[in-house]
Amino acid sequence: MSGDKPFSQACENNKEPILAELKRVLVKHRHVLEVGSGSGQHAIHFAANLPHLNWYCSDVENYHHGINQWIDDYPSANLHRPFALKLARDEWVKGPVKLNTTGIESSSEVFDAIFSANTAHIMLEHEIKALMHSVSDNLPSGGVFCQYGPFIVDGKFTSDSNRAFHEKLLDSGRGGYRDIDELAGWAPKLVLHEKVDMPANNLMLVWRSA
Numbered sequence: 001m002s003g004d005k006p007f008s009q010a011c012e013n014n015k016e017p018i019l020a021e022l023k024r025v026l027v028k029h030r031h032v033l034e035v036g037s038g039s040g041q042h043a044i045h046f047a048a049n050l051p052h053l054n055w056y057c058s059d060v061e062n063y064h065h066g067i068n069q070w071i072d073d074y075p076s077a078n079l080h081r082p083f084a085l086k087l088a089r090d091e092w093v094k095g096p097v098k099l100n101t102t103g104i105e106s107s108s109e110v111f112d113a114i115f116s117a118n119t120a121h122i123m124l125e126h127e128i129k130a131l132m133h134s135v136s137d138n139l140p141s142g143g144v145f146c147q148y149g150p151f152i153v154d155g156k157f158t159s160d161s162n163r164a165f166h167e168k169l170l171d172s173g174r175g176g177y178r179d180i181d182e183l184a185g186w187a188p189k190l191v192l193h194e195k196v197d198m199p200a201n202n203l204m205l206v207w208r209s210a
């Protein structure tokens with residue numbers, strides 16, 4: 001076991017409530033792309049507990065070492081090593097990829113589910129726009145996009161602490177919280193099917209291809 005893995009207490013706190021939603025929503029799906037896998041804690045937990053799915057991690061390169069450390073310690077046959085995906089820089093990857101010595105090799109299958117947690121308020125506007133557009137354009141019929149995190153609902157923050165954190169994010173050069181209507185406007189081919197209240201003033205948005 002590697003003792004210096006990245007650790008997020010928030011992931012430990014939210015992984016069970018998120019898993020309960022994924023178990024309910026991703027019943028018939030096969031290939032999940034996780035955008036912004038972060039520490040990798042979500043990926044190892046969800047892959048181990050959703051064995052019918054293939055879980056594909058992605059993030060910007062500097063997160064890969066930590067994600068790989070978690071995968072080394074908690075491997076699952078259905079859990080795949082991270083590949084580089086930075087929205088607004090990289091081309092969208094449409095389906096399962098294999099990493100080989102010469103780079104990425106794509107298969108003919110497509111991701112029929114996308115998961116992303118706590119990324120919408122971190123990304124800059126052009127990046128989150130690119131994410132919403134890419135999912136909208138590429139999710140096949142029957143596909144689902146599960147987007148977890150804090151959001152602005154009908155122009156309002158869901159708590160004072162969320163408003164304060166939004167201000168802090170803007171001060172530090174991050175994109176800040178997004179209104180759900182704004183996200184929907186960038187994803188014309190998606191329909192927001194569910195907006196599930198989650199602990200700590202977070203939401204799980206369940207988008208489906210129209």
Ligand SMILES: C[S@@+](CC[C@H](N)C(=O)[O-])C[C@H]1O[C@@H](n2cnc3c(N)ncnc32)[C@H](O)[C@@H]1O
Pocket residue numbers: 008011035036037038039042059060063085086087088116117118119122123124127
């Ligand atoms: C707050 S962390 C969340 C990590 C993890 N999903 C979680 O819930 O703990 C935000 C993540 O978004 C990723 N991210 C930020 N901008 C991105 C971009 N343009 N494309 C892809 N990922 C991005 C970061 O690298 C980081 O992993």
